[in-house]
Amino acid sequence: MYIKRLELSNFKSFGGTTPVPLLPGFTVISGPNGSGKSNLIDALLFCLGLAGSKGMRAERLPDLVNHTQTSRSRSTVEASVTVTFDLVGMGGMGGGQQLETVNGNGNGNGKNAVSAVDTTLTVVPDPLPEGDTASSPFSLHASLEWSVTRKLRVTQQGTYTSNYYINGQPCTLTELHEELNRLRVYPEGYNVVLQGDVTRIISMNSRERREIIDELA
Amino acid sequence: MYIKRLELSNFKSFGGTTPVPLLPGFTVISGPNGSGKSNLIDALLFCLGLAGSKGMRAERLPDLVNHTQTSRSRSTVEASVTVTFDLVGMGGMGGGQQLETVNGNGNGNGKNAVSAVDTTLTVVPDPLPEGDTASSPFSLHASLEWSVTRKLRVTQQGTYTSNYYINGQPCTLTELHEELNRLRVYPEGYNVVLQGDVTRIISMNSRERREIIDELA
Amino acid sequence: RQQAFKEAFDAVNINFQAIFAELSDGDGHLQLDDANDPFNGGLNLVAHPKGKPVQRLASMSGGEKSLTALSFIFALQRYRPSPFYAFDEVDMFLDGANVERLARMIKQQAKQAQFIVVSLRRPMIESSERTIGVTQARGAFTQVLGIDLLPQSASV
Amino acid sequence: RQQAFKEAFDAVNINFQAIFAELSDGDGHLQLDDANDPFNGGLNLVAHPKGKPVQRLASMSGGEKSLTALSFIFALQRYRPSPFYAFDEVDMFLDGANVERLARMIKQQAKQAQFIVVSLRRPMIESSERTIGVTQARGAFTQVLGIDLLPQSASV
Numbered sequence: 001m002y003i004k005r006l007e008l009s010n011f012k013s014f015g016g017t018t019p020v021p022l023l024p025g026f027t028v029i030s031g032p033n034g035s036g037k038s039n040l041i042d043a044l045l046f047c048l049g050l051a052g053s054k055g056m057r058a059e060r061l062p063d064l065v066n067h068t069q070t071s072r073s074r075s076t077v078e079a080s081v082t083v084t085f086d087l088v089g090m091g092g093m094g095g096g097q098q099l100e101t102v103n104g105n106g107n108g109n110g111k112n113a114v115s116a117v118d119t120t121l122t123v124v125p126d127p128l129p130e131g132d133t134a135s136s137p138f139s140l141h142a143s144l145e146w147s148v149t150r151k152l153r154v155t156q157q158g159t160y161t162s163n164y165y166i167n168g169q170p171c172t173l174t175e176l177h178e179e180l181n182r183l184r185v186y187p188e189g190y191n192v193v194l195q196g197d198v199t200r201i202i203s204m205n206s207r208e209r210r211e212i213i214d215e216l217a
Numbered sequence: 218m219y220i221k222r223l224e225l226s227n228f229k230s231f232g233g234t235t236p237v238p239l240l241p242g243f244t245v246i247s248g249p250n251g252s253g254k255s256n257l258i259d260a261l262l263f264c265l266g267l268a269g270s271k272g273m274r275a276e277r278l279p280d281l282v283n284h285t286q287t288s289r290s291r292s293t294v295e296a297s298v299t300v301t302f303d304l305v306g307m308g309g310m311g312g313g314q315q316l317e318t319v320n321g322n323g324n325g326n327g328k329n330a331v332s333a334v335d336t337t338l339t340v341v342p343d344p345l346p347e348g349d350t351a352s353s354p355f356s357l358h359a360s361l362e363w364s365v366t367r368k369l370r371v372t373q374q375g376t377y378t379s380n381y382y383i384n385g386q387p388c389t390l391t392e393l394h395e396e397l398n399r400l401r402v403y404p405e406g407y408n409v410v411l412q413g414d415v416t417r418i419i420s421m422n423s424r425e426r427r428e429i430i431d432e433l434a
Numbered sequence: 435r436q437q438a439f440k441e442a443f444d445a446v447n448i449n450f451q452a453i454f455a456e457l458s459d460g461d462g463h464l465q466l467d468d469a470n471d472p473f474n475g476g477l478n479l480v481a482h483p484k485g486k487p488v489q490r491l492a493s494m495s496g497g498e499k500s501l502t503a504l505s506f507i508f509a510l511q512r513y514r515p516s517p518f519y520a521f522d523e524v525d526m527f528l529d530g531a532n533v534e535r536l537a538r539m540i541k542q543q544a545k546q547a548q549f550i551v552v553s554l555r556r557p558m559i560e561s562s563e564r565t566i567g568v569t570q571a572r573g574a575f576t577q578v579l580g581i582d583l584l585p586q587s588a589s590v
Numbered sequence: 591r592q593q594a595f596k597e598a599f600d601a602v603n604i605n606f607q608a609i610f611a612e613l614s615d616g617d618g619h620l621q622l623d624d625a626n627d628p629f630n631g632g633l634n635l636v637a638h639p640k641g642k643p644v645q646r647l648a649s650m651s652g653g654e655k656s657l658t659a660l661s662f663i664f665a666l667q668r669y670r671p672s673p674f675y676a677f678d679e680v681d682m683f684l685d686g687a688n689v690e691r692l693a694r695m696i697k698q699q700a701k702q703a704q705f706i707v708v709s710l711r712r713p714m715i716e717s718s719e720r721t722i723g724v725t726q727a728r729g730a731f732t733q734v735l736g737i738d739l740l741p742q743s744a745s746v
């Protein structure tokens with residue numbers, strides 16, 4: 001599993017819609033100071049709900065909308081980020097029994113989206129041996145993709161709404177985090193190391209450092 | 218005027234006596250992480266009395282003595298740093314009248330050293346045109362040098378003494394700072410920017426930043 | 435609770451020792467202020483770069499500190515592996531040789547997970563499989579350039 | 591006291607504007623929270639990199655912040671010039687082009703004062719008049735190498 005594509009619309013220094021295709025393995029992002037490298041990482045945190053506005057270097061959430069957009073427009077402005085994962089190879093996620101637990105949850109708050117998510121997520125088969133695809137009932141899911149979108153709408157008066165979507169269907173942050181946990185993406189998992197995190201760890205006192213392990217335990 | 222030489226003895230990661238000749242203009246110091254680059258800058262701060270032990274990344278002053286030295290020896294250990302300035306070209310320091318003011322001071326606390334310093338410092342002539350050196354009464358001062366030394370002695374029990382010397386004569390820190398001010402080296406002048414100072418300025422609040430200008434004014 | 439903490443601590447400590455040895459050629463370990471009652475104290479990173487006495491984080495150089503902190507972050511990640519990692523200029527304190535060592539380790543790990551690394555340092559750019567360029571012309575939006583989806587040689 | 595502050599502030603502000611323009615091609619200035627009673631508030635560094643809206647330090651990128659902070663430090667130094675300057679890795683946040691710009695400025699200033707600059711970045715090493723190498727073999731003391739007293743080409 002890996003991140004296949006990022007799509008940023010009016011997010012921070014990105015105007016219009018900017019697609020960023022990604023591949024598995026080792027990719028470096030480089031460019032001049034102030035050109036938008038950290039903003040790409042912020043887009044990832046924003047979409048997956050892994051950080052608050054402070055963690056994305058913004059005073060308030062509305063500051064994340066591209067300034068040119070907010071200063072030009074008279075009506076509501078919108079910023080959005082979509083992260084598309086390629087799930088090929090996730091077969092080991094445990095198949096059927098996943099479906100049981102989530103449905104229990106999903107019905108509770110009546111959101112269809114969660115079970116829809118589940119269909120894509122949980123029954124992803126191990127890649128079949130070549131030539132055998134015709135017999136698999138799920139070969140329809142040729143794309144084996146899973147996408148998360150977050151939209152931020154800001155009105156002229158400065159009030160805002162922020163919504164999460166999984167595969168285009170609305171969901172709550174809690175549901176999103178549950179699905180992400182299943183994919184082994186944890187908000188406190190330290191898999192995203194921000195500019196300055198290394199210095200932060202160095203200047204922490206020893207108690208704060210111990211608390212990091214508490215969270216993981 | 219410039220720093221002509223540094224000499225470190227048993228200071229931090231420098232063992233024995235290490236001379237470091239320097240030239241005017243633009244010199245870069247480079248080398249692997251942990252090899253002792255910042256320790257060279259600390260040596261400068263130590264000798265000229267521009268920072269306390271925290272500013273030199275040591276818990277207490279005795280930590281500045283080379284560890285190998287402290288762990289091996291049974292008696293008192295000593296670390297010292299000498300900074301030698303080349304004063305050629307300092308003639309513009311105002312010549313004779315300097316001698317008046319300092320002497321008033323110097324006699325006050327009876328330290329010969331200060332007036333000795335003065336002789337070197339204040340009557341440094343502008344470099345004479347070639348060939349005319351014979352007629353100048355001060356040509357004896359061919360070296361036109363001024364050196365500051367600081368010695369730190371630490372006993373086995375951990376008590377320590379620290380002494381400053383100007384051209385080999387003992388002096389106090391206040392006298393040293395007076396002379397340094399005359400050479401336009403000010404403790405709060407920001408002419409030494411330590412590793413991490415840039416980050417410190419960035420994370421200061423606006424009041425602290427304003428206080429920097431208060432100090433300069 | 436103490437049980438869960440102890441298990442996490444031991445695992446992260448083992449990771450830390452292995453990673454620190456790989457990144458810096460020395461020995462390092464995690465040390466609890468109070469091993470019997472961990473919640474009573476804090477946690478220190480203790481490192482012993484090859485040939486130097488054992489030292490705490492506070493008395494190391496800028497680069498040594500950042501290598502130690504990075505080893506701790508990676509040790510936490512190994513305890514809870516994730517399918518992707520994003521690093522933003524974690525190599526800025528390191529000298530050329532240490533950037534290369536770090537890049538080698540990332541290249542190795544990138545066989546099991548996706549690594550997206552923002553960096554300005556040449557050894558890191560050269561070891562990657564591909565580089566995405568980002569720029570912003572005067573007054574314009576951020577442009578994403580050179581998404582070179584084929585394995586590439588260094589473009590810098 | 592206010593008088594002395596005002597005079598220092600105005601001079602440093604003028605320096606800051608000149609230096610920031612030289613280092614980053616944009617406009618910057620110092621802004622007091624309370625211009626009438628400076629001791630009542632703080633001081634902000636406001637910068638307007640070419641083609642971008644005016645912004646405070648907090649919303650800039652890592653590199654933009656460090657260029658702004660550096661401009662402020664240099665502006666203070668110009669107010670009280672000194673015969674020598676020592677900088678310890680002040681270029682670590684900067685991209686290659688900004689390191690070059692900073693190196694060019696230092697080279698220019700080095701005609702009037704001595705600059706001793708610790709750096710790991712290649713453009714800085716290459717612009718200097720000479721490089722002093724420092725190393726420490728396993729368990730040994732720090733050695734100072736290659737004190738190349740002649741003008742030199744880059745050795746890295």
Ligand SMILES: Nc1ncnc2c1ncn2[C@@H]1O[C@H](COP(=O)(O)OP(=O)(O)OP(=O)(O)O)[C@@H](O)[C@H]1O
Binds near residue numbers: 228253254257281282
């Ligand atoms: N009293 C001492 N005796 C021996 N070694 C010491 C002493 N004090 C500090 N050191 C050693 O000096 C080293 C740090 O050197 P320094 O901070 O100058 O490195 P540096 O070259 O600036 O590295 P970096 O590029 O990472 O900033 C540390 O490894 C530390 O152990």
Ligand SMILES: Nc1ncnc2c1ncn2[C@@H]1O[C@H](COP(=O)(O)OP(=O)(O)OP(=O)(O)O)[C@@H](O)[C@H]1O
Binds near residue numbers: 037040063068649
């Ligand atoms: N809402 C926004 N609209 C437009 N521009 C924005 C917005 N938020 C931030 N920016 C701009 O984005 C720039 C910062 O980008 P970013 O932090 O990604 O730079 P970077 O490439 O990481 O640089 P560095 O190498 O210095 O870390 C700033 O100049 C800032 O003005």
Ligand SMILES: [Mg+2]
Binds near residue numbers: 038
């Ligand atoms: Mg950045």
Ligand SMILES: [Mg+2]
Binds near residue numbers: 256412678
């Ligand atoms: Mg250093």
